[in-house]
Amino acid sequence: MPAHGLHTGYGLPLRGRSIMTVRRWFSRACQRQRPMHEHGRDGEGGSVGDHALAGDEDEHEIPFAYLVADVWSAVVEPTVLVVRSRSVWVDLWSRATASRQPPPDPPEVDWSANWVLFVATGPRPTTGYNVEICRLVRQGHTVHVYAVETLPPPKAVTGCAVTHPIHAVTTPREPEGVRFQFHIQRKVPEQ
Structure with a gap:
């Protein structure tokens, strides 16, 4: 899979479209977000939040790297997590891959420099x-994690199978006291 995490499985047909067209589509999709979850302690999700972005604080993009995406995971609950340790990551990965035999090893993470964001x-x-997690923005003491859930287009031919989509990225560690706000938008691509 390419480093940007886009492939035809994301519900957006790539046939006849340049990768820049696909990136612009995800960029536009990430601009209209609504808060959905807040981060709790390490490895825990949080409550539903309605915090608006304050316009008077400096904000900047935070780099992140694709770690893993899958639609056949065994994570049966909607989940948003900030994973700060290897032990929590190994536990989460074993739950995500519980239906596979033999279970794959968890993707490697440099825990001295990075955290994992998981949706x-x-x-x-x-x-x-x-x-797909598509954008991270630091504003004051809050990191806003923007993700897009892509639904199949109307009248799309889909398989009869229950899926459990997940996406995880690595991002540089943030100082203590920084909180994470997850924003997830549902998007139906145009046909």
């Missing part, structure tokens, strides 16, 4: 659903 949608009724 799972929970069960979806057919194939064609995906989720």
